[in-house]
Amino acid sequence: MQFLAGLLRPGSHVPDGFFLSYELERVQLSTYGAISANLSPVQKRMVLGMYLIIKVIVARILLNPGKSGFGGGGTMKLGDRSLRNFKLIASVITHATLDYLDDITNGGRRTASEPGAVPEFGDHIFTRKEVGPVYMTAYTVSLPGQPPRQGDFHREMLDAIHALLFKFSALVEEAGKLIPPGSPV
Amino acid sequence: MPEEEKKDRIMKLRVRCKGLLNSLSEALTSNGL
Numbered sequence: 001m002q003f004l005a006g007l008l009r010p011g012s013h014v015p016d017g018f019f020l021s022y023e024l025e026r027v028q029l030s031t032y033g034a035i036s037a038n039l040s041p042v043q044k045r046m047v048l049g050m051y052l053i054i055k056v057i058v059a060r061i062l063l064n065p066g067k068s069g070f071g072g073g074g075t076m077k078l079g080d081r082s083l084r085n086f087k088l089i090a091s092v093i094t095h096a097t098l099d100y101l102d103d104i105t106n107g108g109r110r111t112a113s114e115p116g117a118v119p120e121f122g123d124h125i126f127t128r129k130e131v132g133p134v135y136m137t138a139y140t141v142s143l144p145g146q147p148p149r150q151g152d153f154h155r156e157m158l159d160a161i162h163a164l165l166f167k168f169s170a171l172v173e174e175a176g177k178l179i180p181p182g183s184p185v
Numbered sequence: 186m187p188e189e190e191k192k193d194r195i196m197k198l199r200v201r202c203k204g205l206l207n208s209l210s211e212a213l214t215s216n217g218l
Contacts, residue, residue, distance in 0.1 A: 057205070057209070085198065085201075088198055089198060089201055089202050089205070092198070092199075092202045093202055093205070093206070096202075133195060134195050134198050134199060134202075137195075139196070139199075153199050153203075156203060157202065157203065157206070160203055160206040160207055160210070161206060163206075163207075163210050164206050164209055164210040164213070167210055167213045167214060168213060171213060
């Protein structure tokens with residue numbers, strides 16, 4: 001948490017390769033790879049979202065389920081169907097996160113449209129079109145004794161991401177207060 | 186794949202996607218990481 005809080009301060013040096021192209025297009029860096037201006041709250045949320053959701057949850061865990069303890073901690077080989085499900089979940093979460101970040105950083109203009117939503121992922125994730133039946137289709141909820149209602153999965157995902165990043169940003173901000181003033185960046 | 190099975194599979198995937206994000210969100214609140 002403190003690492004992230006420190007990283008978001010102006011003048012802090014970003015480790016080489018830490019930012020993905022999506023972030024590099026939205027954050028001003030100096031020639032030496034330091035954050036050259038105060039990041040806006042929206043830019044901070046973007047960096048935190050890309051870190052927590054895209055780099056940790058998607059890249060480290062969902063796209064590497066065998067190494068992340070799924071399948072008996074490596075004792076069992078995950079089947080093709082399981083691997084495909086992990087890839088589908090990773091892809092839906094990636095597209096939803098980029099849609100959310102486009103909404104807050106770019107006025108809703110979709111820059112993360114396929115192909116190459118995250119070029120660094122290559123074909124490790126499915127394209128938006130491929131996940132369309134899961135991600136973008138409205139559905140009907142039918143509960144016993146209640147009239148059917150329409151669900152909007154896309155909207156629900158954006159709300160879930162908003163809630164997660166809101167909490168995560170608040171925690172990182174709190175952690176930032178623990179960094180002594182004037183400590184090296 | 187039969188249509189019903191396909192629908193069921195899609196719903197399960199959706200539940201997992203949302204569940205993962207919501208669980209993480211809850212964990213951040215309850216543990217104050």
